[in-house]
Amino acid sequence: MRVLVVHNRYRSEQPSGENNVVDAEVALLREGGVPVGRFERRSDDIAQMSLPHRASVPLRVPWNRAARVALAARLRAERPDVVHVHNTFPLLSPSVLAACAHARVPVVATLHNYGQVCPPGTLYREGRVCTDCVGRAPVPAVRHGCYRGSAAATLPVAVNLTVNRHRWQTGVTRFFCISEAQRRLLVGAGMPAARLVVKHNFVADPGVRRTGGGEHVLFLGRLTEEKGVPLLMAAWDRLAGSLGRPLVIAGTGPLAEAVAAWAASRDDVSYVGLRSAAECRDLTSRAAVMVAPSAWLEAFGLVVVEAMAAGVPTVAPAHGAFEELISDGVTGLLHEPGSASSLAGALLDAVADPSRNLRMGEAARDRYEADFTPETGLRRLVSGYEAAIEAYGSAR
Known part of the structure; x- marks a missing residue:
């Protein structure tokens, strides 16, 4: 052929x-x-x-x-x-x-x-x-x-x-x-x-997987409105440091300046800009949870599968492809689309119980091995x- x-x-x-x-x-x-x-x-x-x-x-x-x-x-x-x-x-x-x-x-x-x-x-x-x-x-x-x-x-x-x-x-x-x-x-x-x-x-196997409960919450992607960046910022403001882990934002886009200014005003947010593929794999493998708060109807959601491959659960809205990629409560958590309070609650739930978080990460890796290799x-x-x-x- x-x-x-x-x-x-x-x-x-x-x-x-x-x-x-x-x-x-x-x-x-x-x-x-x-x-x-x-x-x-x-x-x-x-x-x-x-x-x-x-x-x-x-x-x-x-x-x-x-x-x-x-x-x-x-x-x-x-x-x-x-x-x-x-x-x-x-x-x-x-x-x-x-x-x-x-x-x-x-x-x-x-x-x-x-x-x-x-x-x-x-x-x-x-x-x-x-x-x-x-x-x-x-x-x-x-x-x-x-x-x-x-x-x-x-x-x-x-x-x-x-x-x-x-x-x-x-x-x-x-x-x-x-x-x-x-x-x-x-x-x-x-x-x-x-x-x-x-x-x-x-998604290719990243060759590195999460060990332990993870160090941070990770957003990885284009910094645009449709990717849910303003929603994430609003949700994180509501949490007011209650997760006990920092938010790391990696990527670039039209909202980069606004994100950088917002991150600079807080001690629990780190904006690291555009990163290489290897650096993104490392950030993912050290995440407690991946967050993908897209406002548009994602046709797929590559970062979700990349997180799965690293044994990391994802928090994402219950619309578009996320509903078939994420089994709610099993491989990650789904929140109400467009709701900052629902997103904040889902992030809190994702890390509140360390043993549950580990189980979701393991189940996410199992789903990756079954469907996305x-x-x-x-x-x-x-x-x-x-x-x-x-x-x-x-x-x-």
Whole structure:
């Protein structure tokens, strides 16, 4: 089986879980003996373009003829058995699906977010979950400037979603949803249920696990409103040091300055900024609990599984993928979404009984070994490719 992975890489200044997933899957397939090629564009390259070329990028978001021509040449030269598409925004566009259709190669697409029904892909606006564009034309997204806070920036994304909706739904043989929660929402929005299957992301064994009860509460991720950072700060203010452990916040993002100032005003909060993968693994292995207070409906929740792999329970809201990743009271605790008092209470409960905390950590590790190891990830990837190839052949 020969696989060609198609992906538009996100900007390096914004650490991307999606980039990490793509890289990990490619490495996993190659280690498993599957020949894999990569057809990629990098958003970092936009900054190096001439001004006219850069200005024309939004016009090519719905359809990039050059990307189609380039991919068609790769398909003729390499003749892969299946193409695995991840992100096509902004430098590839769904024109890559047309190249695959012309070459008669089946396509598998991983849906890393809600971009098929929401221009920014988050289902989140103005501090709340928003489904205004689900199942209908994305006019509200343009009106509210949901992408980068700008109607002008949102317009090409909305046009892309609208004019290419049918192309996605007919040009992709199998969609990989990264959680059942995501799949249910997309099927409810009208996407073809028979083509949507759940394939969770996997996480490599960190090689280090928690020993003892842990030293701190850990938040690890982008410092944004939708990741629940303001909610976490409000909950921690309510706790007023009653946990007996500090809060460590690692990451960067638009709220970095506000978080740094808040942390500087307290002696029980440490903001450590952006950390390397090895440093993140170390921080996780020394955590009493991971906290993931996302305000948006997370399609997966990679930090939850990373905590599982280290034998650490997680506190997260009872919505999105968290409800299927976390068994409440067994591998972690779920709190009421958007409630600072509920989050504070869950954090307090997570560390109040040391023996229970240890049991939850052990159960979290057991869940990781059952469902999220690289071995399981490779098996699901290959079987998904095989099913797509068979379905495509039958359809032809």
